[in-house]
Structures are given as C-alpha cells and as structure tokens.
Amino acid sequence: MRLGVLDIGSNTVHLLVVDAHWGAHPTPMSSTKATLRLAEKIEPSGRLSQVGEDALVSSVAEFTNIATSSGCAQVMAFATSAVRDASNTDSVLSHVKAETGVDVEVLSGADESRLTALAVRRWYGWSVGRVLNIDIGGGSLEMSNGVDEEPDVALSLPLGAGRVTREWLPEDPPGRRRVSMLRDWLDAEIAPGAERLLAAGVPDMVAGTSKTMRTLARLTGAAPSSAGPRIKRTLTASSLRQLIGFISRMTAADRKELEGLSSDRAGQIVAGALVAEAAMRALKVEALDICPWALREGVILRYLDTQAGFTPEHSGKVQ
Numbered sequence: 001m002r003l004g005v006l007d008i009g010s011n012t013v014h015l016l017v018v019d020a021h022w023g024a025h026p027t028p029m030s031s032t033k034a035t036l037r038l039a040e041k042i043e044p045s046g047r048l049s050q051v052g053e054d055a056l057v058s059s060v061a062e063f064t065n066i067a068t069s070s071g072c073a074q075v076m077a078f079a080t081s082a083v084r085d086a087s088n089t090d091s092v093l094s095h096v097k098a099e100t101g102v103d104v105e106v107l108s109g110a111d112e113s114r115l116t117a118l119a120v121r122r123w124y125g126w127s128v129g130r131v132l133n134i135d136i137g138g139g140s141l142e143m144s145n146g147v148d149e150e151p152d153v154a155l156s157l158p159l160g161a162g163r164v165t166r167e168w169l170p171e172d173p174p175g176r177r178r179v180s181m182l183r184d185w186l187d188a189e190i191a192p193g194a195e196r197l198l199a200a201g202v203p204d205m206v207a208g209t210s211k212t213m214r215t216l217a218r219l220t221g222a223a224p225s226s227a228g229p230r231i232k233r234t235l236t237a238s239s240l241r242q243l244i245g246f247i248s249r250m251t252a253a254d255r256k257e258l259e260g261l262s263s264d265r266a267g268q269i270v271a272g273a274l275v276a277e278a279a280m281r282a283l284k285v286e287a288l289d290i291c292p293w294a295l296r297e298g299v300i301l302r303y304l305d306t307q308a309g310f311t312p313e314h315s316g317k318v319q
Contacts, residue, residue, distance in 0.1 A: 002029070003303070004067030005296045006060065006077035008104060010039035010138030010162050011264065013056070015063040016296050017070045022308040026300050032066055034059050035264050038082040039139055039162050046087035053092050056083075061100045076299055077104045080112055081139025081160060109156020113142035115298030117151040120207050122301055123293045129204030132197065134279050135294060136212040136272055138162035141279065143193060145200045152200040155193045159186065161212050161265075161272030169271055172251050179248050179274065186278035194282035206285050208235055209294035211265070212272040217290045218260035219243055219269075229292035236287040237280050244273045 001021050007014040014033040020026035036059060041052030048056075060077065067075045083089055084106050093104050107115070113135070120133050133151075135142040139160035144151040168174075168182045208217070213235065218224060220239035223231045247255055248270050255266040265272075280288070 001073055002071045004072035004075040005299055006063055007296050008079035008083055010082040011037055013059045020300055022304040048086040048088055048092050057096055057099045060096050060102050064100055064102055077102050079104050079106050109140055110154050112295055113144045113154035113156050116142055116209055116295045117144040118149050118301055119293040119298035120291045121149050123291050130201050131205055131207055132203035133207045135209040136161055136275050137210055141275055143197055145197045153197050159275050161268040164271035165268040173249055182274055190278050190282040206288040207291045208288045209291050214290055215261055216273055216276055233290040234287055240277050
C-alpha cells in the first residue's frame with residue numbers, strides 16, 4: 001500500500017510518500033516540503049493570518065496532487081503546534097477541506113508525544129527496555145518515558161525552537177546575558193515535567209528525535225544523512241554545551257555556512273540547542289541516541305495498526 005503523510009508543522013509542510021503494510025518496515029519513496037513558517041503568521045489576536053491560510057491551502061492542494069500522481073491510496077494529513085494554537089483553527093481547516101477535499105486532523109501535544117514514542121519503540125524494539133525520548137519541534141517540545149508502545153508519561157510543552165527564538169532571541173547574534181536568562185527560564189519551565197518523567201522509571205536508553213536533534217548531532221560530529229538511517233548517531237551533553245558556546249556568538253548568516261545546517265534552520269538552531277541542553281540537564285541525561293523515526297512514522301504505524309484491527313485506547317486520531 002502506498003501512503004502519503006502530510007505533516008503541517010510550525011515551519012514546514014512536509015509530504016512523505018511511503019510503501020507500507022502492517023508488520024513491515026515502511027519504505028520511503030519520496031519526500032517533498034515547503035517552508036511556510038505558519039507560526040510566524042499568527043496575528044496578535046491569535047488568528048492565523050489570511051496570508052498564512054492561503055499559503056496553507058495552496059500547499060495542501062499541491063502536495064495532494066503530488067501524492068495522487070505518486071499512486072497514494074490514502075493521504076493522512078495532520079497539523080501540530082501552529083495550527084493547533086491558532087484561534088481560528090476550525091475555519092482554516094474548513095477552508096482547506098472546501099478547496100482541496102483534504103481533512104486535516106489536529107494532533108494534541110500529548111498525541112504527538114505518544115505517536116513519536118511509538119515510532120521510537122518500533123525502531124529500537126523491545127530489547128532496549130524502558131525508553132525516554134526527547135523531540136524538539138518548531139512550536140513544542142515533546143517528551144515521553146515508557147516500557148511499552150503506549151508510554152507511561154507523554155508530555156508536550158510550548159518550547160519549540162521557533163517559538164523560543166521568536167519570544168526570547170530577537171537579536172542576531174543573541175547576547176550572552178539573554179542566553180543566560182533563557183537557560184534559567186527553560187530550567188524552570190521543564191522541571192515539573194522532568195520530575196513526572198523521571199518518576200515513571202529509570203530509562204534503559206534515551207533517544208532524541210526531530211530534525212533539530214539530528215542537526216545538533218550532525219553539528220557535533222555525527223555522520224551525515226547520506227550515510228543512511230542505520231548509522232549510530234549520538235548527542236552528548238558536553239558536546240552540546242561546546243556547540244552552544246560556538247554558535248551563539250555567530251550571526252544567522254554565518255551559521256548558514258556550517259556543514260550540516262540547512263539555511264531554513266540557521267535562525268532557530270541556537271534556541272533548539274538551548275532547549276535540548278535544558279531537557280537533557282533536567283532529565284539527568286549525559287548522552288542520547290538519535291532515532292531516525294519520529295512523528296510521521298508514528299502516524300503511519302498507528303494507521304497500519306488500525307487497518308489491521310488494533311486500536312489502542314490512547315492512540316492518535318489520525319486514521
């Protein structure tokens with residue numbers, strides 16, 4: 001079965017086309033994305049602007065056509081933080097449906113965390129024991145801890161790399177004092193959630209997911225994506241601290257020249273690194289493994305489970 005997964009995030013709209021069936025490894029066939037930065041198009045009133053809404057409709061229409069021409073039997077469209085936080089979500093998605101025929105499911109933060117945890121569990125298997133996962137998106141930070149496919153604790157905090165950049169780091173490069181203040185604030189924001197996660201049990205392994213985490217690992221010496229998904233990649237707290245000291249003194253234009261950092265993430269990678277550092281510090285993590293699967297794969301796996309008749313009580317609503 002060929003499936004299309006349309007991920008509407010805070011920064012990008014991303015279409016992943018895969019060949020998949022229940023019990024098998026989903027095989028990516030193509031990947032297409034557009035940088036819309038919807039989170040930056042939220043007006044002071046809380047509404048997604050008309051410009052943002054029109055751009056979203058256009059992208060969904062274009063990507064649906066790509067999915068159809070690619071032979072997809074099903075297109076699963078879901079939205080995360082930016083659309084979820086907008087005060088006019090219902091009217092925006094009604095417009096998308098009217099113009100494109102696509103029903104977009106808005107995932108809660110907790111469902112994002114659960115579905116990502118599912119993907120991580122399926123990637124590593126049961127032998128790794130209890131898994132703690134950290135995922136940094138554009139608008140939110142998801143964390144989970146569990147020994148089963150349904151984690152014991154699944155949390156979402158409004159601490160995404162893009163959001164933190166907009167709210168805390170308007171200067172380029174950010175001032176040293178501002179970075180220090182942000183570190184203290186992140187510690188306070190993450191502490192209650194970290195306490196809940198650690199109370200669930202000591203993890204046997206710690207994983208990191210998302211483009212931000214993969215980029216941080218690459219910037220600290222991990223293998224490039226061209227080496228393939230099965231190459232072991234790690235991110236250590238010590239290397240992350242060194243990286244922050246380096247990139248926080250650079251302008252976004254200079255960061256764009258760094259190997260392994262895409263130009264569309266150069267402006268928010270400092271905030272992403274500080275969120276990762278704070279999460280690892282709060283959770284007492286010295287090193288984590290980068291998992292190549294994350295939310296999109298979790299959506300695919302849950303859909304296949306549903307088609308096979310498995311419907312966990314707390315699964316995401318994407319069907």
